[in-house]
Amino acid sequence: MIRALSFISLVILWQIGALLSEPRQLPGPIIVVQTIVREAQSGALLTHLMATTLRVCAAFLLAMSLGTAIGYMMGRVKTIDRLLDPWTVILLNVPALVVIVLSYIWFGLTETAAIGAVALNKLPNVIITIREGARSLSQEYEDLATVFKFSAINRLRHIIIPQLGPYIAATMRTGLSLVWKLVLIVELLGRSDGIGFQINLAFQLFDMRLLLAYALPFITLMLIIETFLVQPFERRVSRWRNNDA
């Protein structure tokens, strides 16, 4: 209820702002919605939205799976940790833009370079969080699995992943927002489709309507993913914590 009120007041503020300023600087919500409908009818909106969403998914999954595997190994094996720790720290501190530009220069303006660059930016973040989780895995449950001769799969499913769950959820949450923001940048710099590309176009034309008509649906989509996929996952992995007597 409060959320809805807050949202409505934002729209009202936007309308007031639009009335007070020039339409070129801030078009009102109605004009923007009309533009969205127009772009959607032409099919362009969906095409660009799909392109960006696929990139977000690919980069996100790549960073999460690779980061979880590396982070887990670093958390469990000291030698691997010592070996990879400096790389992680370096990667964590290299500006995203540097990674993106280098990736485009070295690997060309390709899809692989774009997705790889985004994933690489997210990777150290995942590694560090999962490493923390792997370090805190309980020896007691490990012993339990050994005594009761759990298979490798059961060990992973019932002992390791449930303990890493909250860490995975935490890094997913921060990960998704970081990844989609970066995807727009790689699109702006080196792709010929996607929301980032359209925003660049709108910027060059100084077309605020077009810019908002592409930004808003995309932000909405990301909010939907966050609310209906990421948050339920987070609740699921921490569900058992609420069952304490």
Place this chain on the structure above:
Amino acid sequence: MLEVSVETKSFASDKNCSKSILSSIHFYLKEGEVGAILGPSGYGKTTLMRIIAGLDKDFIGNVTYPKSWRLGAVFQEPRLLPWRSISDNLKISTPHDQQEYCAKLLDIFGLNKHLDLFPGQLSLGLARRVALVRALAIKPDILLLDEPFVSLDEQLAQELRIELSRVIDASNITTLLVTHDIDEAIALSDRLYLFSKTIPASIHEVIDNPMARHALAPEAARELKEKILTALSKEQTKQAN
């Protein structure tokens, strides 16, 4: 037969030197026998259990039993997976062909009503019962029990001991119990190994108990308890000298 022979077990202590905590522990249990390690807390009983369970391989000596034997254990705390329901906890560790037997055990230990709950929702008594069923459900040939009924009220502990005795005898399970509770050791075990209160700890006396797992005449039980207490205090005076 389970044969345990631990020459020494040491832990690395701070100043690059190691501290020996178990020394010269040798005993065996024949098939279906129940032995109890009786001694005060904090003298390496749990460490010995970990060694026998194969969780600690850093010791001098060896633990042998037939390769085909299955080992089940009840840890000092129930150690159920808090993120899985009771029925899942049991399903995960019980082999497929043993699920029916597991259901039977659940019935014996009165757990059927609680299968959908999570471990955090159970009382300690119930959680200990689940841990016991989990260990028994794999049809173990060796059962290790590390203070399985500690901090339960006496009446419940006694009920559980009786149920456990029945299952142990019915399935001929070679069992090693670690406890500081003399009554518990007398009720369950054919042989009592008294742990010394020294560091490193060792077995300083072995007492046979022909009446294990039977309703013991109060007189006989008292006599046996006397004998154990004398042995324990004798050891203490020896130390004081």
